[in-house]
Amino acid sequence: MATRNRTSQFSKYRDTLNGNRVPVTSSSAFGGPVIEMAPLFHRSNGSSYAPLSTEDPGPSSRDAFTVGLSPDWVDVSEEVASSIQRVRIKMAELVKAHAKALTPSFGDSREDQHMIEALTQEITVLLRRSEKSLQKLSARGPSEDSNIRKNVQRSLATDLQNLSVELRKKQSTYLRHLRKQKEGHDGLDLEMNLNESKHRVEDEEFTDQGFNEHQMGTLKKSELFAAEREREIRQVLQSVNEIAQIMKDLSVLVIDQGTIVDRIDYNVQNVASSVEEGFKELKKAERTQRKGGMVTCATVLVIMCFVMLVLLVLKEILF
């Protein structure tokens, strides 16, 4: 696939032409425009949300250039991006914890459960918080800025959505394994019970009580175990529901791939028409505000109150 770089030729022309031109203002002492350094944020997957061009590769004669502060919604988007990063790290930890909890060991399972619960809770909270902040990004009124915000919102929403889906998948696999284990244990218990009852039938007299005790002990243990597993399953299901709720909320923002909304030309058309409409709306709003129906109403009421007060005072004085 052929390409051709005309940059060097362009720079040559530009330099000759700029050399001939009288410089607009003397080049600034800093050697560059005053750019407000917004915090640079790098995502470990390669892309970065650097909102400003902090590097200044070209020759420095852009002094009169109006420098823009990055708008504050960019901070919100960065916050969400960093939360997404944290969620990713936590998910990796969760996977490890799941694996550890599934390895059969009776004693420490309480600890593992706590860890899994804590991690899942953290992740869900992060996701929910990010989703709420995402709502803050939407701006009212069509303008170029609002389109950018909408698009940033969509991009982050897609990432959040994918993370939620991943989390759900991991949870369902964990659930499945748990269930298998529980059944396995029940099956084992059943077998044990059968054996015990067989023995019981055989050795009734001497060993009756002993076996009963033993049997009771194992029964209790397996009951506790089953109850515990039951609780775990319920908790996991609960977090599954929460995630489902988050996903539902996000699905409004995420673009359906392959549909007309995912087409660039469709979005460009809408931008063009909505920017025009936005202008009209803004003008209309300005006009109505100036007429200020509300303002006149309020002033009339205040005057009335004042009049009534005066009348009241007069009434008191005269009578």
Next chain:
Amino acid sequence: MVLASAVREYINRMLQDISGMKVLILDSHTVSIVSVVYSQSELLQKEVFLVELVDSISLSKEPMSHLKAVYFLRPISENIQYMKRQLASPRFGEYHLFFSNILNNTQLHILADSDEREVVQQVQEFYADFVAIDPFHFTLNATSNFMYMLPAVVDPPKLQHFCDRVVDGLAAIFLALKRRPVIRYSGTSDIAKRIAQEATKLMYQQESGLFDFRRTEISPLLLVIDRRDDPVTPLLNQWTYQAMVHELIGIQDNKVDLKNIGKVSKEQQEVVLSSEQDAFFKANMYENFGDIGMSIKRMVDEFQQVAKSNQNIQTIEDMAKFVDNYPEYRKMQGNVSKHVTLVTEMSKIVEERKLMLISQTEQELACNGGQGAAFEAVTNLLNNESVTDVDRLRLVMLYALRYEKDSPVQLMQLFNKLASRSPKYKPGLVQFLLKQAGVDKRTGDLYGNRDLLNIARNMARGLKGVENVYTQHQPLLFQIMESITKGRLRDVDYPFVGNHFQQARPQDVVIFIVGGTTYEESRSVAIQNATNSGIRFILGGSALVNSKRSFLKDLEEAQRVARSSTSVI
């Protein structure tokens, strides 16, 4: 695939080295070029958070220096003017300029001159100057497409503009493929000859350095032919899915606009029909209408089953599974409604316009049948009240094209009948068509009745019978491809430009139809490519033609301009 992937690769390279939030600025042509291969969500992943057109972005004055601007424009004078103004008062932090074709030095000077603040970081030529709609099919969406029908004296600058656009598009194709072709053209067509010669001059003389690629043994072939060599294909009614949608409703850049067609739900007012993104469409785009109905019914049944199981949610587990599969379910639902809507609307149109009846006669006129029977059939249909004007016109045109020389009396009768019944169509349009694309003007054997071999072949086909009366027509393109495959494309009919010549069979062939391609022809190309004959065919045109909206409109425009110019002169 190769065309679409080339364009995608260009766009990827534009965006990948630029970090941070970007705004992508396109013009009315490049927006089509980009939209058919790249989706909005993919742009978002590359941190492009705003896409605008170059003319509307100059309206706003709000500076946004936290964004970097990536411009992808065609190197035409209007765009250079816009750029000049926007560089003089820059709004964005950085400017990266990409042009879809060759910039000349004057344009580069103008840009350099206006870049006082030195905001431009790079200026590159990325040759994505064509719309890659299907794997082996591209179009140029040329404006004033009708100019190809007019002689050069009528409007020389406009014709030059059209030729330049075509030559630019062809150059871009070969630069994207990194090959330099041998060029042949349709002998009887002046415009094909002109375009072939100008393309040769560009590739071998003016920019020979740019086109100097590693020479493989066999150069690819570029064959430039004229739409008027085969005026029958765009006039016929179509019965295979993609071609039918374009003929009855209209596809533009793989989008279908259903707003004016009938009562459709809000979500289905505009839909996307792309073989890359829609697996059902990919499997069915070349199937005929009857088979489509069956496939859609099967798809709907499958969907209903899934929907039913989704309604039957009893345990929390079921709900979890439902939420898991919800995105898939939604996608499936959207797809099913889209295809059902399309087929329903098309069935309605077929019913209203009695297209099955008309199409039978059309196919007879195009493929076989005797003159007498044809005359009778056409007369009956002309007398039929429920036939629309456009269909009447098409029938008479098809008859005229075939039986131009036989029985002029009957032909005149048909003209009169048409004129009396269809006041909308200006008289003489059929005669104009004959003047443009009559038997004397065409290269190649459109009806298979010139060459003995073709006559014999036709007789054999007639004896064998056809599977489907409605799809028996094969465009002339099919014969051309066959001749190329067998190495039998005659020099007399399709001469080489200059002193090019080709020893062996080429492995890559680009066929360009000046005046536009039809979806029926792209279907032939796809089917031909699937036979793995060792040759890969790519089809392209200056526009995408269907009967009413493009071909007849072009004819009318050309006739109007021709008339007004003769009245001036």
